[in-house]
Amino acid sequence: MKADPTAQRRLLDLAGLDAELARAQHRRRTMPEQTAVEDAETTVRAHRDAVVTARTSVGDLGRDVAKLEQEVAQVAAREERDRGLVDSGSVSAKQVTDLSHELDTLARRRAVLEDAQLEVMERLDAAETDLAHEQAALDAAETALADAVERRDGVLGDIDVLEARRGAERAELATTLPEDLLALYDQLRARTGTGAGELVGARCGGCRIEMDRNEIRAVAAAAPDDVVRCEQCGTIVVRTEKSSGKASV
Template identity: 35%
Template sequence: MPNAPAADQIRLLDVQDIDLRVQQARHRRDHLPVLAQIDELTARVTDLDEARVATATKASDLRRAVQKAEDDVQVVRDRAARDNARLEAGQGTPKDLQALQAELAVLGRRQEALEDVELEAMEALDAAEKEHASAKEQVEAIEAQIATLAAERDAAWKDLDAELATLADERTAAAVGLDAGLVALYEKLRASHGGIGAAALAQGQCLGCRTVLNPGDLRDIEARPADAIVRCEECSRILVRGAAK
């Protein structure tokens, strides 16, 4: 059975206490409420950014549609203007002038239809541009929120990092001179037992797993040398005897 000075075993509980505080500080650092808020807002920005890109593409397509409609209307207008000019000048035979009048009527209907297309395209473009502007404004507003939360996160991280640095110094000081074999066993157990490798034996109870030892086991433990490293039968952690805590 491995041994280690009883005083070292008691001091090991100080190391364990610091390690738990480190573990808790790291957990707080990794699970700050603000981190979930930032993740949620970042996801919203991603969705809105996709909508912004989609509406930008849609608006670009509609601008081309509006331009084409305007060009088509202008072509008809120019043709009608030429026909009107010829009609007013009385150029051509009566039959030619009659044909011009008929063509002007067709061009008028054509122009009206094209202007309807143009108007629809312009209305669709206006709606798409408003959607794009709205998405852009929302993205900018949420990004401002994220920046504020990021500053809050960084401030919290700074405080926790300072706490962790202090704990690291305390841990180093607490572990100085401890029995190497005891520390190695503790580290191995701590890695496989949720961060707790050693616990005090108090009033017949293992404070690591809260198991109350039976009288026979207690008598057996009490009979062992003070420097014997005792393990809890239930959780296998190091049981530290004679600790004040």
């Protein structure tokens, strides 16, 4: 293949733009800001689960307290009724004795219920404290996530701008290149990641390997408009004033 030496030199500009675009794509795939967002999301999920667990515990204990309060109230109401009957003098001596026994039983039952109520209320207080702590931790984690997302989106915005700008420059530059030369360059770049490289001294700009003497002689003997390829990597070798001996064009 032949191509004007000036067009071949423009391949270096194209390769530079493609390298910058490749770095931007790599940056997008591996950006630590995205990792920070994912870590923050994991933390938020963990705290949300903890808040749900704590809220469930508070709800369960609250219902237990309410149930015990109702049972205590029922026993107290029964005590008040029995005591009223005893004090009224309207019941027989046997009934008074029975009511007195029942009052003793109710008093013991109320004491047990009140102890249980106090224990559950203490657990409820502790659960509410845990819930407040977990909610505060969740709020902090969500704030950290929002900050991480903002930083990531800022970096993504910069990458978007760079890719748009360099992409437009590449498209414009590509229109100045011969179609067959551009097609070969794109084919090589898709295969190896590098379509063209500058020959600096005897070193290929694609694979960074020094050419041997026979290859250098072949490059030097090539016409200025010959499209030369590296024997090692197949990359288009662009000859410049930095190239060895008569290989320069």
